[in-house]
Amino acid sequence: MADPIRRTGADRLTALGVHPEDSKVVPKAPAGPGTQAHPARIANHDTQAGRSRMSHVSTPSLGGNDLLARRRLGSTGLEVTPVCLGCGVLGGMPGIFGYDVAAERGVATVRAALASPLNFLDTSAGYSDGESERRVGAAIAEHGGLPPGFVLATKVDPDPRTGDYSGEQVRRSAEQSLERLGLDSFDLLYLHDPEVIGFEAATASGGAVEALVDLAEQGIARHLGVAGGPVDLLGRFVDTGAFEVVLTHNRHTLVDQSARGLLEQAKAAGVAVVNAAPFGGGLLAKGPDALRKYAYREADADLLARVRAMADACAAYDVPLGAAALQYSLRQPLIASTVVGISAPERVDQTLAWATWPIPDELWASLRPLAGPGGPGGPGGPFGPGGPGDKEGG
Numbered sequence: 001m002a003d004p005i006r007r008t009g010a011d012r013l014t015a016l017g018v019h020p021e022d023s024k025v026v027p028k029a030p031a032g033p034g035t036q037a038h039p040a041r042i043a044n045h046d047t048q049a050g051r052s053r054m055s056h057v058s059t060p061s062l063g064g065n066d067l068l069a070r071r072r073l074g075s076t077g078l079e080v081t082p083v084c085l086g087c088g089v090l091g092g093m094p095g096i097f098g099y100d101v102a103a104e105r106g107v108a109t110v111r112a113a114l115a116s117p118l119n120f121l122d123t124s125a126g127y128s129d130g131e132s133e134r135r136v137g138a139a140i141a142e143h144g145g146l147p148p149g150f151v152l153a154t155k156v157d158p159d160p161r162t163g164d165y166s167g168e169q170v171r172r173s174a175e176q177s178l179e180r181l182g183l184d185s186f187d188l189l190y191l192h193d194p195e196v197i198g199f200e201a202a203t204a205s206g207g208a209v210e211a212l213v214d215l216a217e218q219g220i221a222r223h224l225g226v227a228g229g230p231v232d233l234l235g236r237f238v239d240t241g242a243f244e245v246v247l248t249h250n251r252h253t254l255v256d257q258s259a260r261g262l263l264e265q266a267k268a269a270g271v272a273v274v275n276a277a278p279f280g281g282g283l284l285a286k287g288p289d290a291l292r293k294y295a296y297r298e299a300d301a302d303l304l305a306r307v308r309a310m311a312d313a314c315a316a317y318d319v320p321l322g323a324a325a326l327q328y329s330l331r332q333p334l335i336a337s338t339v340v341g342i343s344a345p346e347r348v349d350q351t352l353a354w355a356t357w358p359i360p361d362e363l364w365a366s367l368r369p370l371a372g373p374g375g376p377g378g379p380g381g382p383f384g385p386g387g388p389g390d391k392e393g394g
Contacts, residue, residue: 074272076223084120085113086341091128110139112345126157133180155192167211189221231262249276250295263334276339284325287311313366323357
């Protein structure tokens, strides 16, 4: 797929204050999107390849009310479905999620994702020390490669043993991801959790960001993103001009809208927003009777009370709490795609069902005062009648 408006590596370096002629970038012709071949070898900038009761119902306006309608992912030229399937749990992280996922179940889940109408999958090198990517890669190989038009995103991570997050580690992380996934290039490669080293270290000469730029210049990573927690920090990375996508998690949900400023900043900068964890780690899907944690930490009494009131309001309209939580994100025009973690093949169909579940405007009106401080409202926001459509989906 042609990529005429993609930032070049030189553009990114200039935005960071690094003169291209002084960098160690070795330009190479970009590899094709999602191409399957022998894994590229990255060493010191070199590579060998490249989804009751109601008076008026609002369904999420996902481009003509069609869940399958793809959205522009900012300036990347990529088109993705409004729902992205997340593979964080598929490698088995019982310490975080409270349960394990067997290898065959993980592969079967990716198999179901590849056969679904969705075209966007998210994983990371750091998920279970690469096991998520291994299972994704096994399903891709079994499928004979990624389906046409499918977008796979992954992330570079620090060394899990030493904590090293240098430029060299970024290159090692990327190379290992290519090997596990069985690809020779990335459609979208994120810098993952840069908060572990901070902005200055990540953007220093020879650091993680410069290494990512090098990978983009070589065509190994067609597009770059930054994914993390603290919204102020993510905003600083958006300001560098080096990234085309920003991924925020647990901070734009029914009960937490602390990423609102980041969404607006990204829009102004032409950077696409991907919103992960719309269920806050499961609380907004399972409800407070089943789970008492939000974003993997113990939830306070006020938050649990608000979630219980939301669950009761949803039950009165025969709407699953998870459907409302997911559609809250899908209705937000500043969000291009929403990452939903899946842990079993049947979760793919459940996600599609929740994304398209009819929700009455009266329910949105009931949920709005429970959202807490900072919750956007009015006709242009997620709680507004009819939803905002896909006018600004990128």
